[in-house]
Amino acid sequence: MAHTDERYMRQAIKLAEKGVDRPSSLPRVGVVVVANGSVVGKAFAGAGGSVPALTSALNQAGEKCEGASIYANVEPSAEATDAEKLISRLLDCGAARVVVGIAESLSEARPVLDRLNEAGIEVVTGVCEQQCRRLNEAYFKYVHTQVPFVTVKFAQSLDGRLATATGNSQWISSPSSLRLAHQLRREHDCVMVGIGTVLADDPRLTVRLIDGRNPLRVVVDSHLRIPSTARLLREGAHRTLIATTAQADSGRLSELEGLGAEVMTATGAADGSGVDLPELLRTLGRRGVASVLVEGGARLITSMVAARLADRLVVVVAPKLIGRGIEAIGDLGTTNLDEAITFSSVETRKLGADVVFDARLN
Ligand SMILES: NC(=O)c1ccc[n+]([C@@H]2O[C@H](COP(=O)([O-])OP(=O)(O)OC[C@H]3O[C@@H](n4cnc5c(N)ncnc54)[C@H](OP(=O)(O)O)[C@@H]3O)[C@@H](O)[C@H]2O)c1
Numbered sequence: 001m002a003h004t005d006e007r008y009m010r011q012a013i014k015l016a017e018k019g020v021d022r023p024s025s026l027p028r029v030g031v032v033v034v035a036n037g038s039v040v041g042k043a044f045a046g047a048g049g050s051v052p053a054l055t056s057a058l059n060q061a062g063e064k065c066e067g068a069s070i071y072a073n074v075e076p077s078a079e080a081t082d083a084e085k086l087i088s089r090l091l092d093c094g095a096a097r098v099v100v101g102i103a104e105s106l107s108e109a110r111p112v113l114d115r116l117n118e119a120g121i122e123v124v125t126g127v128c129e130q131q132c133r134r135l136n137e138a139y140f141k142y143v144h145t146q147v148p149f150v151t152v153k154f155a156q157s158l159d160g161r162l163a164t165a166t167g168n169s170q171w172i173s174s175p176s177s178l179r180l181a182h183q184l185r186r187e188h189d190c191v192m193v194g195i196g197t198v199l200a201d202d203p204r205l206t207v208r209l210i211d212g213r214n215p216l217r218v219v220v221d222s223h224l225r226i227p228s229t230a231r232l233l234r235e236g237a238h239r240t241l242i243a244t245t246a247q248a249d250s251g252r253l254s255e256l257e258g259l260g261a262e263v264m265t266a267t268g269a270a271d272g273s274g275v276d277l278p279e280l281l282r283t284l285g286r287r288g289v290a291s292v293l294v295e296g297g298a299r300l301i302t303s304m305v306a307a308r309l310a311d312r313l314v315v316v317v318a319p320k321l322i323g324r325g326i327e328a329i330g331d332l333g334t335t336n337l338d339e340a341i342t343f344s345s346v347e348t349r350k351l352g353a354d355v356v357f358d359a360r361l362n
Contacts, residue, residue, distance in 0.1 A: 002127075005099050008032050008039075008071040009128045013101070015044040015053075016073045016135055020187050021213050022046070024138035024149065024290035029079045031057040033095075035068040045079050052079045052086060058093050066094035073101040073132040077112045087112055090121075097122040101132025104140075134345075137360075138188075141311065142290035147281050150309055152294045152301055153184055154328055155316040155354075161325035162298050167200045169297075169326075174352030177316045179209045181295070184314065186212030188293035190284060194300035195221035204231045205295070216241060216289065220275045220300060222268065224248040228259060237261045243275050277309055302330040305341065308361070313343070315357040 015030030022028060022045060031053045033041035041061030043053040054076050058065055070076075076090060076098070077083035090098070090112075098116055103125035113123045133140065138149035155173035156162055163169035171178065185191055191205045198219055205217045217232055222245045226233065232240045237260030244253070245268040253263050266283065267276040284292065294304050304310045315328075334340055343359035350356075 005071070005124060005127045008034055008069070009073065009099065009101055009132075011039070011042070012071045012073050013128060013131055013135060015042055019045045023288070024187075024189050025142055025288055027074050027078045027136050027139045029053045030073050031076075032071040033057050033061040033065060033068050034071065035061070035064045035066075040064040040068065054079070054086060055089060058089060061093075067096045068094075069097040069099060070095050071099045071127075073128075074136060075100055075103055075112055083112070087115060090116060091119050095121060097124065099124040099127055101126070101128050102136070130345075137311070138291040142285065146285045148189070148285050148289050148292045149311050150281065150292050150294060150304065151184065151188065151312040151314060152304055152310040153181065153314040153316075154296050154301060155318060156328040157318055157320045157322040157325070159321050159323065160328050161322040162296065162301075162328040163200070163326040164322055165325050167326065170201060172318045172320065173316045173354050174318065176352035177318075177354050177356070180314075180316065180351060180356065182207050182209040182212075184293050185215055186210065188215050188291040189289045190216040190218055190292045192218040192220065192292055192294050192300070194297050195219055195225050196299060197295070197297040198226055198230055198232060200297070202231050203295075204235060206236070214239060215293070218243060218280075218284070218292075220277075220280070222247055222274045224252045224256060224263070226256065228255065233259045233261055243280050245275060273303065277303055277307055281309060298326050298328060298330060301328065302332070305329060305361075306332050310361055312360050313357070316351070317355045317357060319353055319355075 012030040012032045016028040019028040029045040031043050032039055041057040043056035045053045077086050080086040098121055103113055117123045141149040154162055155177060157172060186207045206214045216239055218241045219226060220243050224244050226242060240261045242256060242261055242263045243266045244263060246265055256263050267279045269276045342362045344362055346359040348355055348357050
């Protein structure tokens with residue numbers, strides 16, 4: 001049975017993955033209904049879907065729900081706006097078993113799984129739990145802390161350089177790795193860069209190489225050095241937020257607002273090193289931003305990592321040597337090796353000519 005449960009849970013996870021376009025404040029949900037060894041209903045929570053995946057899957061299965069097993073990667077009511085209605089539906093459908101990846105209850109309703117158990121439905125939890133948790137890691141962090149999940153991503157040479165000494169970084173990595181950048185953008189609510197990157201590369205920070213939603217673009221820029229000709233202002237300025245400080249010129253602030261961008265005067269960092277990043281993340285969280293992709297450059301990446309604000313690090317390592325150049329990560333104040341930042345669940349994979357390192361910071 002355990003083997004069968006894992007097989008169908010993997011199908012539920014695959015379905016849930018189709019909901020990557022959903023804002024990270026909503027869970028990614030996949031549901032599979034199995035009766036007599038066949039899948040009789042399946043659904044996932046899509047970008048704009050108002051019907052919970054569980055309801056869609058049960059509707060599809062109809063009378064075949066009688067005696068069926070229902071597989072869902074998260075606790076069934078996590079996705080529902082009316083958890084009570086969903087629970088009644090589950091109790092009435094005649095299912096014999098409910099198998100979930102993560103048992104954690106996030107709804108206001110009394111623990112759903114207990115109620116199903118009391119009603120005589122067999123409840124199995126923790127199937128493929130690690131994969132299920134990974135799929136919704138941004139969502140879980142956000143609902144528990146109201147602070148967005150932060151992924152730091154960059155491409156570096158084999159000798160740890162982000163760019164040459166003259167600031168040239170396009171393109172260190174291979175075309176396949178560029179696609180990865182666009183995939184990550186699609187999966188996050190917001191992309192953030194430092195003003196140094198805007199001045200050096202004039203990026204668009206949109207999703208172009210694949211289909212998908214464009215995230216909010218945030219630039220940290222204490223003195224409003226962003227040029228009016230920047231692509232972030234010429235193309236879709238209404239999706240650009242510039243986080244500045246009180247040191248910025250108020251006339252320049254009005255000009256940028258006139259171009260359509262939103263300018264937010266954030267708190268300055270206590271050590272004078274620009275925008276107070278913890279406060280900025282909390283502010284973004286209050287606006288409903290549940291995931292942030294930090295795409296560089298060196299100073300912003302270093303600040304994020306040094307302040308222990310990053311949850312995940314994705315590094316594309318290209319088989320190139322640059323020698324003297326801009327180092328990807330600067331001073332972290334580490335004097336002893338036991339102070340070094342370490343990682344859990346490290347994954348590496350080959351992508352074109354590059355190697356991708358993908359891990360969670362401890
Ligand atoms: N290989 C890659 O994946 C990749 C990706 C991106 C960029 N790059 C390269 O990286 C280089 C740019 O890096 P960079 O270090 O010069 O610039 P950056 O990290 O993009 O921007 C740094 C600037 O952001 C502002 N800032 C505001 N608050 C900050 C804070 N709390 N922490 C850090 N910065 C803050 C500061 O300017 P103010 O004081 O004026 O606010 C700071 O100088 C370019 O050569 C670019 O091509 C490479």
